[in-house]
Amino acid sequence: MLVGKQSWRFDNQPVIISTGTVGGPFEGNGAIPEAFDLLHDELWIGEKSFEKAQTILVEGAVTTALKKASVKKEDVNFLLAGDLVNQLTPSSFAGRSLAIPYLGMFGACSTSMEGLALGSFLINGSGAHHVVSVASSHNSATEKQFRYPTEYGGQKPPTAQWTATAAGAALVAKTGDGPRVTGATMGKVIDMGISDPFNMGGAMAPAAADTIETHFKEFHRGPDDYDLIVTGDLGQIGLPICRDLLKQKGYELGHDRFQDCGLMLYKEDQPVLAGASGPGCSAVVTYGHLLNKVKSGEIRRLLVVATGALLSPLSFQQKETIPCIAHAVVIESPKGGAL
CATH class of the missing domain: 3.40.47.40 (Stage V sporulation protein AD)
Known part of the structure; x- marks a missing residue:
């Protein structure tokens, strides 16, 4: 239901039945390591590029969420995914391997809630039974694209922030247990x-x-x-x-x-x-x-x-x-x- 001009109230209250969270080594040494289902001990994650490594993050978050809920990927109607890399390459390549109907999302760092809101809208309006929303980033892939490769060693001002190497997925359903x-x-x-x-x-x-x-x-x-x-x-x-x-x-x-x-x-x-x-x-x-x-x-x-x-x-x-x-x-x- 539309509320005002920019808001939706979800009267059917879609349920987040499971989540999947994946991070890198810096996140594993952070303040909330227990929040991750899976932590990698190096940024390359066994791949030849940081962008391919980010694809692994996305795949890991989605498959973890599905496994925790005992939901098969064939039963997911839509995958809503986004990242910061040119043309959403890690998300799209993860969509290729996951083989779930795919909608690319770009809201920069707002993508996590953009995807969750739109996925919940689909569920609330009976447009889907299961939706996965996932957002990801990789420190080295982002630095290389927007600023300088980490090898450059450029000094940053105190206003700068550290791009997380992480992916988080939410499996949203019409019914079930969860938030x-x-x-x-x-x-x-x-x-x-x-x-x-x-x-x-x-x-x-x-x-x-x-x-x-x-x-x-x-x-x-x-x-x-x-x-x-x-x-x-x-x-x-x-x-x-x-x-x-x-x-x-x-x-x-x-x-x-x-x-x-x-x-x-x-x-x-x-x-x-x-x-x-x-x-x-x-x-x-x-x-x-x-x-x-x-x-x-x-x-x-x-x-x-x-x-x-x-x-x-x-x-x-x-x-x-x-x-x-x-x-x-x-x-x-x-x-x-x-x-």
Whole structure:
């Protein structure tokens, strides 16, 4: 059901019946290693390129989610997948090997919730019985494309973030046991004129604030209606900016209820500068860490606001500013009822 202009309420409440999370060695040494179903001990993952290694991440996350739910890939109607590599190459090649009807998603680092929202929309409207949504990133593949190869050893400013080597998949079904997807708000493209590719948090913060404000208005809710609101990867720079922007709109979001996936993934002593980033960041933190709290009832209602910077190497070379987006999804616990 359409709510307002940009939101959906899922009256049939699609269920996340299982998830799959895969990470690399840096993530295994991070703050939430227990959130991963599978951790690789080297970035190449036995492949000849980082892009091929990222395909392995996607395949691993999807097959893990299917195995945990005892669902055959032949019973999945659609695979919604996205990443940061040119033309979604790792996702498309994973779609080739998985042989599930495939829809490529690109929302940069917002892809995790873009895919979950659209997959839930399909399930809610009886357009599918099973959907898998997966988002991935690979540190070395992303650095090589958007900035400099890691071998170059270029020094980054403190506003830069560390792209996660990770993939997170959610298997969404019409019925079953698990967290329920009850709503979503799709964001608008917001560009405040920032052109620095090393300040993604600052560039994305206005888009996150806009989506959160829109969500509150269209659902007639406020911060107190959620146990936790998390952004995707605003990091140390973008999160306080987003909090200040929302405060100007009359919404007070305290530190206990407003957090960021990019600040949860790694330890404070890891050299990630302003925090984590990448489509895989919000995917694995949500599906591997936060959903465990939702399942237990510790979090009854969760709002995940995945954030994305829609730049490309081409737009950067042409000295364009950075358009940004944020998509929000409401996930509720199967225990304890709604707030």
